[in-house]
Amino acid sequence: MFTGIVQGTAELVSIDERSEFRTHVLSLPGAMREGLTLGASVAHNGCCLTVTAIDGDRVSFDLMRETLRLTNLGVLEVGDRVNIERAARFGDEIGGHAMSGHVICMAELVDIDEAPNNRRLWFELPVAYSRFLFEKGYIGIDGISLTIGEVQGRRFCVNLIPETLARTTLSERRTGEWVNIEIDPQTQAIVETVERVLASRDTR
Incomplete structure (x- = not known):
């Protein structure tokens, strides 16, 4: 489980590209490597991946x-940075919202509204997932737990404070780029349960 509170970013320093398969090697700062072992789970842009090798500060x-x-991980190139979160441990503070690290889809960044000390980003989801959007609901964007500000059909916005921009890769995002999306599991469960109940009534 993850909390959506990104611990920092890490640089992609090597890629081993094979048919429908990739190995990414990241340079992880010391604090992020503390206690890290083979088989541990680490979220990259919100996608849960397993540690397969550790060689000094280089983790595969x-x-x-x-x-x-x-996910958007397949288009990354050497030198790109990803948002990193280590798996939550029992007793950790849940400062964001509970996240699984299972990306459900990607969303396109379609507009950026700049203001002093603020940035509002507008994203567009595939139509199949727009039913999970609710104003003031939670959503995971590239592994970051954020609150939805406004919803307009398939489009929604989030408002970013300077701390989020400083600690994550969202400060580097430009229109036309794609981000990983994880829908709040509770929201998804409620919506799908209500849909099943209503569908069962319609068939009686």
């Missing part, structure tokens, strides 16, 4: 076909 992760299909 394998990306399978489904990960490459559903």
Whole structure:
């Protein structure tokens, strides 16, 4: 489980590209490597990946076909940075909202509204997932727990404070780029349960 509170960013220093498979090697700062072991879970832009090798500050992760299909990790190049969060431990403070590290889809950044000490980003979801959007609801964007500000059909916005911009890669995002999306699990469960109940009534 993850909390959506990104602990920092890490640079992608090497890529081993194979058919429908990639190995990413990240340079992880010391604090992020503390206690890290093979098999541990680390979220990259909100996608849960498993540590497969550790060599000093270089840590390897394998990306399978489904990960490459559903997330933005497959388009990364050497030198790019990703948002990093280590898996939550029992007793950790949940400062964001509970996240699984399972990316459900990607969303396109369609507009940026700049203001002093603020940035508002507008994203567009695939139509199949727009039913999970609610004003003031939670959403995970590239692994960051954020509150939805406004919803306009398939589009929604989030408002970012300077601390979020300083600690994550969202400060570097430009229109036309794609981010990983994780829907709040509670929101998804409620919406799908209500849909099933209503569908069952319609068939009686």
